[in-house]
Amino acid sequence: MKDYPVIKFTLLFIAGILSSRLILFPVYLFFVLLTLLIFLIFLLREKAPQLYSPAISLILFFIILLFGNIVSQLNSVSNNLLPEEIQKEKSVVVFGKVKKIDLLKDYEISFLLSADSVRFSEKTFYGDFLFQARIRDEKRILDSLYKIILPGNYVSLNCIYSKGRERRNPGEFDFNIYLRNQGISGILTCYSAKDLEIMDKANNTFETQIFFARKYLDEKLSSFHEKSTAGLLKGLLFGERAEISPETKTDFINTGVVHVLAVSGLHVVYIAIIFMILFGRFDFLTRSILTIIGLLIFTLITNSPSSVVRATIMGIVIIIGFLSNRSTNIFNSLAIAALIILLFSPSEIYSPGFQLSFAAVIGIASINPFLLKAVPLTIRNVKSLNVIVQLITVSLSAQIGTLPFTLAYFGKLSLVSIFTNLIVVPLTGFILAISIATLLISSFSHWTAYQFATANELLTEFLFWFTHMASNLPYSFLWIRQYSFFDGTLFYLLLFSAFYFIKKIFTPVKKVIFIIVIISLMIFLPKLDDVELLPDGVLSLLMIDVGQGDSFLIKFPDGKTALIDAGEANYYFDNGEKVILPLLNYLNIEKINYGFVSHIDLDHYGGFVSLIQQNKIDTIFKPRPDSSAKDIRFEEFLLNKNKPVKYYEKKSLRIGGAELSILNNLDSLQSASFSSNDKSGMIIIQYGKTKFLFTGDAEEQAEMHYLNSFGSFLDVDVLKVSHHGSETGTTKDFLAATSPKISLISCGIENKFGHPSERVLERLEQAGSKIFRTDKLGAVLIRCDGESVQIIDWRK
Secondary structure, three states: OOOOHHHHHHHHHHHHHHHOOOOOOOHHHHHHHHHHHHHHHHHHHHHOHHHHHHHHHHHHHHHHHHHHHHHHHHHHHHOEOOOOOOOEEEEEEEEEEEEEEOOOOOOEEEEEEEEEEEEOOOOEEEEEEEEEEEEEOOHHHHHHHHHHOOOOOEEEEEEEEEOOOOOOOOOOOOHHHHHHHOOEEEEEEEOOHHHEEEEEOOOOHHHHHHHHHHHHHHHHHHHHOOHHHHHHHHHHHHOOOOOOOHHHHHHHHHOOOHHHHOOOHHHHHHHHHHHHHHOOOOOHHHHHHHHHHHHHHHHHHOOOOHHHHHHHHHHHHHHHHHHOOOOOOHHHHHHHHHHHHHHHOHHHHHOHHHHHHHHHHHHHHHHHHHHHHOOOHHHHOOHHHHHHHHHHHHHHHHHHHHHHHHHHHHOEEEOOHHHHHHHHHHHHHHHHHHHHHHHHHOOOOHHHHHHHHHHHHHHHHHHHHHHHHHHOOOOOEEEOOOOOHHHHHHHHHHHHHHHHHHHHOOOHHHHHHHHHHHHHHHHHHHHHHOOOOOOOOOEEEEEOOOOOOOOEEEEOOOOOEEEEOOOOEOOOOEHHHHHHHHHHHHOOOOOEEEEEOOOOOHHHHOOHHHHHHOOOEEEEEEOOOOOOHHHHHHHHHHHHOOOOEEEOOOEEEEEOOEEEEEOOOOOOHHHHOOOOOOOOOOEEEEEOOEEEEEOOOOOHHHHHHHHHHHHHHHOOOEEEOHHHHOOOOOOHHHHHHHOOOEEEEOOOOOOOOOOOOHHHHHHHHHOOOEEEEHHHHOOEEEEEOOOOEEEEOOOO
């Protein structure tokens, strides 16, 4: 460490960046300490030489710490951010310059926009704001726009503004914090290409050339490969993973090889090797310079993610070390890379990509030597076996180094990753090399390039098959839920202790016992701060935030579960796949025993499709089929999936000490003339002295029918307000009969329907009911012991 001061400097600089979250030091303090340092250098050297070294070290410590804190502050000031309270706004007019443009997707064009003015309905903001912009339209229209839009174009957008999705449900990733850490205020969405106008066609020449190169290579890959293979190659070469299917991503996560899908150090190593081979005829100096140039070009082509910048800087430092005949220390190279990245963008420290990439390299550098020493020399001396050993130890070291971050972000511990990495890592290298060869050869021989591409098709097909097979092995991975910052810190402390003290233990038996104790502590101590959100023995209700739609998860005292509605699923977002499925995994719910479709509106039943495809629902309850096309399609889907279906009729189910009553009366002449909304499943759940009423989208006609049929039985503690709070329901008479202490409203933030209605809110307030809304609060958790109901803060 003494020989590599940049490591100490970088660690203190990082500590300074992190400290800015707790306290913001005034800038003048930095200059005061700097002046004091200069004064002490002259004073102590002559007057008190014995105090010179410790005093200088102490002041330098605080100066570097303050420097990191101030750089973080200045970065925050330079990135203007819109106020947090602006959640969503329609008809926003934004003017600004186009920055990095992503590769064209089937459904949208996306790019970064540096805006100088943002005009809302009541206020205009001026400054330098950064946004993620996306234009959605028909494919042919997007193709036309993609041909003319360039980095540097000055444009106007008439769009919808929304913050990044916050942590709206338990276990969700806070995308809003992630965006704001990157200096991005939010997301601008245009649903027509006509809402974007290019006002000035001036462009940034340098960024435009990079964009043209990315477009050209993208088109080449797409022309030579099937969509699935092209999607993978775009991920490997450009860091664009939008075309990799969710199923493939899940397989890669489950098998512990998802790191190959992110352009990172592994890919930079492959690229460096390829360049070294390509330039092999040149002398070492020329070959090294050309390799450095090649790495820099690759970094630009990938849009310069931190993982590639880090690996490129490390590679260049190592190459320069060889050229200057100086040995390089990997930790020193890593520190230099981190320092360069964080000086320009201190917010990268909070980026999952930055954290994972640095943790992986630190793990390899620090743990791999210990693992190799544990392998007998008789094995390592056999060349073929040594290659396998190296692959295993490097893979294991990287996984150990990144384990806390992997568990925190993905919640999964792969048990087959050592085996799968042996196959996937070298195979990915071959696929990457062949794809580069295909692109190079295509310039002068289309037929030869096609042969290379065909070989890559076979390799990627095998890769997909292999990861899918390994992912579906019994116990291929374990769910690790609620892994916290405290858990990660504890893991690294125990890991450091293990490597420090193992050297002081000489008896093999004691070493084994010590390792078992450390591993046991790593497994069991993190569970100490876990919280059971839906405990057994009580009835729990979670109103899931699915935007403009409904979804309610019920866990009964005996552990059985029900889901009333599953939100919307459309071309852009599927609540079943993106919200409810991850939530069930987070809550350790393997299956939903009872799935209730209140009625056949997309914002109620849409999410059930993906849940049924994943075999997460045992039995479906729904209204009797009608002649609508959407109901016919849903019925056919349920039939094809062999899913048991029961239709609403007046009956009760006894579930774990609670009684679930379906109130729909099919024999009633009045109900036969009901609209689709009024035919919604009307469900009461009674547990002990408490009752919950779920109304779907029932309107005034249905409410009067149930009032006449059930009277005082409708008196409940918790009411799911019908139709997202629309004024077509929740009449005064219905409220008087139900007299709910708590009212739940599920609706989207600033939704286009204006839900909930101000009239309905007034009625609920006049009835003395406490109102809980997903658009204001996110998910709402209620726990009931049979005597009373209690609102639980699930975020604590």
